[in-house]
Amino acid sequence: MxxxxxxxxxxxxxxxxxxxxxxxxxxxxxxxxxxxxxxxxxxxxxxxxxxxxxxxxxxxxxxxxxxxxxxxxxxxxxxxxxxxxxxxxxxxxxxxxxxxxxxxxxxxxxxxxxxxxxxxxxxxxxxxxxxxxxxxxxGQDVYQPEGLTPHTVHVGYSPDIGPANTDKYEQVVGDE
Incomplete structure (x- = not known):
């Protein structure tokens, strides 16, 4: 909350x-x-x-x-x-x-x-x-993550994963 x-x-x-x-x-x-x-x-x-x-x-x-x-x-x-x-x-x-x-x-x-x-x-x-x-x-949430919280999440599917395949990743959570 x-x-x-x-x-x-x-x-x-x-x-x-x-x-x-x-x-x-x-x-x-x-x-x-x-x-x-x-x-x-x-x-x-x-x-x-x-x-x-x-x-x-x-x-x-x-x-x-x-x-x-x-x-x-x-x-x-x-x-x-x-x-x-x-x-x-x-x-x-x-x-x-x-x-x-x-x-x-x-x-x-x-x-x-x-x-x-x-x-x-x-x-x-x-x-x-x-x-x-x-x-x-x-009070403070002791489980609040430190640092930056990601705003965009991409998923890669094996075997097309890794830095050479980032263009094949699918965005599942985007910036709002």
Whole structure:
């Protein structure tokens, strides 16, 4: 799967993916740590915790399940803000289901969406929490080959093998 996913890289990949796939969002940040008024609609993304995955790769890496949360935040100026924040949460849940965020990881699995009242700094906004899980592998693969990995494979059939017969070799795996 992966070769040493780092949380900084994971956070950035999810933020980038959200901005590319949910263009209606005005701001995408890590965790609600802002001290200024928010430009809504916006989201905050965070990895809440992780646990050991049931399936381990047996290559020196550790597979973990990341428990992630996206907070969808909308202003309350619109008379329909309760409906709008629910629609935003549903759209985000649909978008993240089965997403890999451009990383060599297992697909994301939507878990739940519900109103969020646990962030007092966001009390002036309508906030919903969208949770999902994603299995990733951390650490280095001890079996990763050193040096260059071949991109093209040719096969020769006896007796027409060797340097004098390379023009008779058949390409079985090519550059992609």
């Amino acid at each position: 992966s070769d040493g996913i780092h949380l900084n890289d994971y956070h950035q990949a999810v933020k980038t993916w959200l901005s590319e796939n949910l263009s209606w969002l005005k701001t995408i940040e890590h965790y609600p740590e802002t001290q200024t008024a928010l430009k809504t609609p916006c989201v905050f993304f965070g990895v809440m915790d992780w646990e050991r995955s049931d399936n381990q790769p047996m290559n020196g890496q550790l597979a973990v399940t990341l428990n992630c949360e996206i907070l969808a935040v909308l202003g309350m100026a619109d008379a329909q803000y309760q409906l709008e924040v629910r629609n935003a949460a549903m759209a985000i849940g649909l978008a993240i289901e089965q997403s890999r965020f451009g990383l060599p990881v297992d697909p994301a699995v939507f878990v739940s969406a519900e109103p969020d009242g646990f962030n007092p700094e966001l009390d002036e906004y309508a906030v919903w929490s969208i949770r999902f899980n994603q299995d990733v592998e951390i």
